[in-house]
Amino acid sequence: MSDIWIMRIGHRPERDKRVTTHVALSSRALGARGIYVDTYDEVLEQNIRSVAERFGGDYEIKTGVRWQDATRGFKGKVVHLTMYGERVDEALPKIPRDEDIMIIVGAEKVPREVYDRADFNVSVGNQPHSEIAALAIFLDRFTEGKALYSDRHGKLTVVPNERGKTVVENPDRRRMRAASHRRRLQAPGGRPLLHREGRGGGDRLPHRGGRHGPGGRRRLAA
């Protein structure tokens, strides 16, 4: 599979912080290599790096990059997601799989030049909805869902569970400062269990990272 990059345009740090955080994290979960954001936003960068550092993989973020600069030297196809574009089911077979792609995800206003620069203007439905949803569906279909459960070799791994929550800490990446506390939570043998409950608890979900997102740092249930 070729590399997938996201170019987020129209980002306003105060107003769009949560939406752009969702764009970045969902593209990471779906196998993208990284994101460019047109407006400089240090807090956003820190949050996304914090998630990548804990949950693994090599997702990159760079803010303060104009879409003209990101696309200028890009060797690959540029895909612009817009509700006005051609149908995703008709566009997908035309997009080469042996070249990198850069996906432009707009916020409120999208300049006319983006439609011109894009190799493909693609709609995910012709109803007004959400750039996060459109990007997620595009990536899920483009990658055939292959990235969703790939092992990122992070410090933390969530293991699918029909009823509760299973979070495994990968021992070789444990932080030493927390080792003594966590040892108490380890299973008798095998991989150390950071936290395992029969039922879902009311703790914060690590759905978003750091100060910037709505969740803040995850609290581990006792």
Place this chain on the structure above:
Amino acid sequence: MSDIWIMRIGHRPERDKRVTTHVALSSRALGARGIYVDTYDEVLEQNIRSVAERFGGDYEIKTGVRWQDATRGFKGKVVHLTMYGERVDEALPKIPRDEDIMIIVGAEKVPREVYDRADFNVSVGNQPHSEIAALAIFLDRFTEGKALYSDRHGKLTVVPNERGKTVVENPDRRRMRAASHRRRLQAPGGRPLLHREGRGGGDRLPHRGGRHGPGGRRRLAA
């Protein structure tokens, strides 16, 4: 296809207005019948109804409904989306297609009771990402993408276009007060064209409705 309902929990009107708007609009675009939101939010209701009124369909919204009340009398299966749940590709074949489903979409905190009440706790990937993205992928897979380009018989219809923007106004649903202005934009024959450009313009995309969302009312390009 059975009816699909969304139950959004943990909604805080000020903080979550944009994320919950995205949840509602993307579920509408993907074929859901409507959404319940636990916290009363009149502005959210107005915005979602405004989109449904312009773009068609019979999507419903009701806020101020506790999830316990929404699920109590519900005849169908309850699906809770959580990054801790079982894999979506393993869960999907188990979910009956001849019963209605209610999908619980949490914000930051999800009470333990939700995991118990749900017939299925389903993950869309095991990485922290976005409830909007998770819901979109779940619905796209569950409905096999059938709702994305269905005709909603709205006042406005967006027609897929590789380079520009094509928005068609359906004549029998035109608002009378705007008729004289719009008549100037009509094509010489056939269906009236509200707006057709060769290239995408810099106007606001109608991605979100009303005062509540980021976009506000759409301005039509001249």
